[in-house]
Amino acid sequence: MATTTRSPxxxxxxxxxxxxxxxxxxxxxxxxxxxxxxxxxxxxxxxxGNLKAFAGPESFNGYAEHLRELGxxxxxxxxxxxxxxxxxLLSLVVHVASAIVLWRRAxxxxxxxxxxxxxxxxxxxxxxxxxxxxxxLLFLIWHLLNFSFGKVNVKTGETGSAAGDPYTxxxxxxxxxxxxxxxxxxxxxxxxxxxHGTWSAxxxxxxxxxxxxxxxxxxAGGVLAVVVAGGFALIPLSVLLxxxxx
Amino acid sequence: MNLTLKVWRQxxxxxxxxxxxxxxDGVSEDMSFLEMLDILNEQLNExxxxxxxxxxxxxxxxxxxxxLMIDGYAHGPEVTTTCQLHMRSFSDGxxxxxxxxxxxxxxxxxxxxxxxxxxxxxxxAGGYISANTGSAPEANSVPAQRDKAMRAFNVATCIGCGACxxxxxxxxxxxxxxxxxxxxxxxxxxxxxxxxxxxxxxxQHDEEGFGGCTNIGECTAxxxxxxxxxxxxxxxxxxxxxxxxxx
Ligand code: HEM
Ligand code: SF4
Ligand code: FES
Numbered sequence: 001m002a003t004t005t006r007s008p009x010x011x012x013x014x015x016x017x018x019x020x021x022x023x024x025x026x027x028x029x030x031x032x033x034x035x036x037x038x039x040x041x042x043x044x045x046x047x048x049g050n051l052k053a054f055a056g057p058e059s060f061n062g063y064a065e066h067l068r069e070l071g072x073x074x075x076x077x078x079x080x081x082x083x084x085x086x087x088x089l090l091s092l093v094v095h096v097a098s099a100i101v102l103w104r105r106a107x108x109x110x111x112x113x114x115x116x117x118x119x120x121x122x123x124x125x126x127x128x129x130x131x132x133x134x135x136x137l138l139f140l141i142w143h144l145l146n147f148s149f150g151k152v153n154v155k156t157g158e159t160g161s162a163a164g165d166p167y168t169x170x171x172x173x174x175x176x177x178x179x180x181x182x183x184x185x186x187x188x189x190x191x192x193x194x195x196h197g198t199w200s201a202x203x204x205x206x207x208x209x210x211x212x213x214x215x216x217x218x219x220a221g222g223v224l225a226v227v228v229a230g231g232f233a234l235i236p237l238s239v240l241l242x243x244x245x246x
Numbered sequence: 247m248n249l250t251l252k253v254w255r256q257x258x259x260x261x262x263x264x265x266x267x268x269x270x271d272g273v274s275e276d277m278s279f280l281e282m283l284d285i286l287n288e289q290l291n292e293x294x295x296x297x298x299x300x301x302x303x304x305x306x307x308x309x310x311x312x313x314l315m316i317d318g319y320a321h322g323p324e325v326t327t328t329c330q331l332h333m334r335s336f337s338d339g340x341x342x343x344x345x346x347x348x349x350x351x352x353x354x355x356x357x358x359x360x361x362x363x364x365x366x367x368x369x370x371a372g373g374y375i376s377a378n379t380g381s382a383p384e385a386n387s388v389p390a391q392r393d394k395a396m397r398a399f400n401v402a403t404c405i406g407c408g409a410c411x412x413x414x415x416x417x418x419x420x421x422x423x424x425x426x427x428x429x430x431x432x433x434x435x436x437x438x439x440x441x442x443x444x445x446x447x448x449x450q451h452d453e454e455g456f457g458g459c460t461n462i463g464e465c466t467a468x469x470x471x472x473x474x475x476x477x478x479x480x481x482x483x484x485x486x487x488x489x490x491x492x493x
Contacts, residue, residue, distance in 0.1 A: 109417030206483025
């Protein structure tokens with residue numbers, strides 16, 4: 001193997017560099033993969049719920065209500081919802097915290113940048129995980145303020161229960177152009193994140209040991225990106241085109 | 247061919263470095279890239295200037311000594327080692343930027359030479375098998391499954407050049423690490439120390455200051471030996487198995 005010998009004193013010092021921290025890069029990536037898969041399950045379920053908008057207000061509002069009753073009487077009212085929220089929040093904290101630690105590590109691993117660098121063969125999405133993730137995070141905060149905690153009807157300016165039932169809030173929101181634009185930008189970020197993230201998680205979990213498994217995982221990423229982001233985007237686009245209306 | 251070279255020059259590990267521009271004329275397209283640099287150095291010698299330091303040894307693509315980031319590509323625009331890169335891959339009048347591998351764990355020794363001792367220390371942290379000394383055992387006494395042996399042989403072709411690290415946007419050595427883990431992990435002789443190997447080598451990889459892998463795949467695209475990405479999957483899997491066995 002190709003190595004250049006340091007001066008003996010330096011070599012000794014380097015030899016003494018013994019690994020200690022158990023919090024390795026792979027462990028951090030594993031937590032990102034697991035939390036990422038939880039998110040994938042969540043966005044799939046969420047998208048399915050949203051598509052109920054095509055079945056009309058009763059179906060959509062009924063779905064929102066149904067989520068609150070899920071698991072009763074085994075769980076208290078909204079019990080399932082709170083468990084899901086707790087799991088998602090924990091996943092988010094772990095996912096983002098690991099992302100930040102690894103991002104900083106990567107920065108430190110190459111302190112002097114190249115004058116010229118070119119990519120040989122990597123997807124656009126793979127280079128956009130970090131900034132795309134931040135885009136998703138910002139959107140998430142906005143989205144929760146908008147539809148969950150804040151419950152603001154941006155069109156009428158009403159908040160809380162005066163904002164209307166979930167279906168009304170949704171349709172009226174997407175009649176506001178800039179809200180639709182924010183939403184669509186976030187869906188592009190989500191699509192990119194899923195495109196690389198799905199395959200990356202499979203690789204991190206050690207499921208892609210052959211060239212065939214690798215192709216399958218990459219294809220799954222493509223399919224998920226289109227299905228999830230496309231599925232979510234159908235709603236605002238349908239409101240825009242008047243397919244879904246009040 | 248006449249070429250303009252922009253070369254990273256740095257007098258020593260602690261010195262400030264910078265890009266210097268040189269003109270090299272009369273280069274034959276049948277020369278290897280390193281022979282072209284030899285011409286440059288002869289020129290510099292005649293002018294009484296310090297020649298450009300770069301790593302090389304076998305010049306036949308098997309030792310892994312040669313390095314160089316050439317116009318933004320590790321080992322240059324073809325997928326091969328720098329010593330096996332020929333000047334016909336460039337065109338007359340071209341400007342070529344030549345830089346050392348850039349990584350915290352590969353400090354510059356001089357000009358284009360970096361210290362890849364970090365790879366040695368990763369190997370020392372578990373990239374071996376322990377065997378009793380004495381006469382060599384009968385070769386066929388330990389049966390190895392054919393497909394596993396083939397995979398082990400294929401990834402054992404890693405020459406430790408460090409192009410994977412140089413090409414990785416995260417400065418990760420996961421492809422190198424994965425190649426070594428897979429190589430020994432596929433063979434019966436590698437089994438007894440398999441768990442401690444992956445834990446030790448991964449910890450040393452991180453300790454050396456390499457970055458984490460995000461499965462971008464620039465490493466495998468740059469690897470002169472075509473080490474595939476599935477060795478990183480293998481590394482992750484072995485790591486998980488070892489963690490579970492430990493707890
Ligand atoms: C619905 C939301 C999200 C989903 C479905 C998701 C999913 C995933 C998945 C599956 C991975 C691959 C994990 C692996 O490589 O093992 C991943 C990686 C990553 N995520 Fe997320 N994530 C989401 C939100 C976020 C947020 C809010 C951030 C914020 C900073 C973020 C930043 C990252 C980064 C930096 C990576 C690592 C990139 C890589 O390994 O290539 N993600 N995500
Ligand atoms: S994996 Fe390929 S690029 Fe990396 S050190 Fe080995 S031979 Fe070089
Ligand atoms: S000099 Fe030995 S591989 Fe290039």
